Amino acid sequence: MxxxxxxxxxxxxxxxxxxxxxxxxxxxxxxxxxxxxxxxxxxxxxxxxxxxxxxxxxxxxxxxxxxxxxxxxxxxxxxxxxxxxxxxxxxxxxxxxxxxxxxxxxxxxxxxxxxxxxxxxxxxxxxxxxxxxxxxxxLERDVKEPEVEILKPSGIETRCKKTITLVCVAEKFYPDHVSITWTLGDKEIKENVATDPYATQDKTTKLFSMTSRLKVSKKEFKPKNKYRCTVNFYNGTHDISDNTDEINGIEGISLDIN
Known part of the structure; x- marks a missing residue:
C-alpha cells in the first residue's frame, strides 16, 4: 500500500x-x-x-x-x-x-x-x-519480483551526524505494483520515512526501481535493534511480502557531535 x-x-x-x-x-x-x-x-x-x-x-x-x-x-x-x-x-x-x-x-x-x-x-x-x-x-513483459537491499549508512553519518539515514532500494521488478514498509522488530515505522511517490522505469528492460529512506536517531541505531525493509509486490494474482532486507545497528558508534 x-x-x-x-x-x-x-x-x-x-x-x-x-x-x-x-x-x-x-x-x-x-x-x-x-x-x-x-x-x-x-x-x-x-x-x-x-x-x-x-x-x-x-x-x-x-x-x-x-x-x-x-x-x-x-x-x-x-x-x-x-x-x-x-x-x-x-x-x-x-x-x-x-x-x-x-x-x-x-x-x-x-x-x-x-x-x-x-x-x-x-x-x-x-x-x-x-x-x-x-x-x-x-503487461508488456514477464512479471518479475523485486530485488531488495538496504544500503549501509555512510561513515560520515556514523561519525558526524545525529541521525542515520537508511536507504532501501527495490529494483528490477515488473510491474510497478509495490509498496514499501519499514519495521523495527514487529512494529511498523511510520515516522521519519520518505518513499518515492512512484517507481521509475528503464525504457529498455521495462523494469522498475524505487527507494525509501528512513532516518534513525544515532542513539537508537544499536545492535539490539533490527530494521527491516519489506517491499510488498502484487504479482497479478496475490500479494507477495517476502521481498525483504534487514540491518542491525552498529556497536560503538560515537554519540559526540561537534
Missing part, C-alpha cells in the same frame, strides 16, 4: 484539479470503496473495475463517475459517468440495488495502463468523493 505521505500528496493534488473544474474533491475511503488496488491483464483482454459505497451510503443519492490518471502528477480525466452511452473502449454499469458501479474496458492496450478512480458527486453541490484508485497494468 502506498504510505500516508503519498495519500496526502494525492489528496492535495486532486483538490487543485477538481477545484479548477468547479468541483471540490475529496479522497474518502469512508464513502467510495475500491477494494482492488492493482490489476494486471494481457493486451487485448477485457477487464471490469468495480467500486461500491460504504455501509449505510446509498449510491442512488449520488451521480457516479469514472476518471483516469495516466501518470503520477498529471491531471485526472473524466472517462464516463452513469447513464452515458458506451464508447469504443468504455462502458459504465450502474447497479444501485447492489450499491455497485463498474467500468468495463474492452480490448486493452498499453495506453490503458493507468490508474482508475471511481467518484461520487452531487452536481448541485459541486462536490465529488474519490476512491483510492485501481492501478491497471497491461
Amino acid at each position: 502506498r504510505n500516508s505521505r503519498i495519500s496526502v500528496l494525492l489528496l492535495k493534488w486532486l483538490l487543485i484539479v477538481c477545484q479548477s473544474e468547479y468541483h471540490i474533491c475529496q479522497t474518502s475511503a469512508h464513502i467510495v470503496l475500491q477494494s482492488t488496488r492493482f490489476m494486471s491483464v494481457l493486451p487485448g483482454d477485457e477487464v471490469t473495475l468495480d467500486c461500491s459505497m460504504a455501509a449505510g451510503v446509498r449510491m442512488s443519492s449520488y451521480i457516479m463517475y469514472w476518471y483516469k490518471q495516466d501518470h503520477y502528477g498529471e491531471p485526472i480525466q473524466l472517462i464516463i459517468k452513469e447513464n452515458d452511452k458506451p464508447t469504443q473502449n468504455y462502458e459504465a454499469i450502474l447497479n444501485t440495488n447492489d450499491n455497485r458501479f463498474s467500468l468495463k474496458v474492452s480490448k486493452v492496450t498499453a495506453q490503458d495502463s493507468v490508474t482508475y478512480y471511481c467518484a461520487a458527486g452531487h452536481s448541485e453541490a459541486r462536490t465529488a468523493y474519490f476512491g483510492n484508485g485501481t492501478k491497471l497494468t497491461v
Whole structure:
C-alpha cells in the first residue's frame, strides 16, 4: 500500500484539479470503496473495475463517475459517468440495488495502463468523493519480483551526524505494483520515512526501481535493534511480502557531535 505521505500528496493534488473544474474533491475511503488496488491483464483482454459505497451510503443519492490518471502528477480525466452511452473502449454499469458501479474496458492496450478512480458527486453541490484508485497494468513483459537491499549508512553519518539515514532500494521488478514498509522488530515505522511517490522505469528492460529512506536517531541505531525493509509486490494474482532486507545497528558508534 502506498504510505500516508503519498495519500496526502494525492489528496492535495486532486483538490487543485477538481477545484479548477468547479468541483471540490475529496479522497474518502469512508464513502467510495475500491477494494482492488492493482490489476494486471494481457493486451487485448477485457477487464471490469468495480467500486461500491460504504455501509449505510446509498449510491442512488449520488451521480457516479469514472476518471483516469495516466501518470503520477498529471491531471485526472473524466472517462464516463452513469447513464452515458458506451464508447469504443468504455462502458459504465450502474447497479444501485447492489450499491455497485463498474467500468468495463474492452480490448486493452498499453495506453490503458493507468490508474482508475471511481467518484461520487452531487452536481448541485459541486462536490465529488474519490476512491483510492485501481492501478491497471497491461503487461508488456514477464512479471518479475523485486530485488531488495538496504544500503549501509555512510561513515560520515556514523561519525558526524545525529541521525542515520537508511536507504532501501527495490529494483528490477515488473510491474510497478509495490509498496514499501519499514519495521523495527514487529512494529511498523511510520515516522521519519520518505518513499518515492512512484517507481521509475528503464525504457529498455521495462523494469522498475524505487527507494525509501528512513532516518534513525544515532542513539537508537544499536545492535539490539533490527530494521527491516519489506517491499510488498502484487504479482497479478496475490500479494507477495517476502521481498525483504534487514540491518542491525552498529556497536560503538560515537554519540559526540561537534
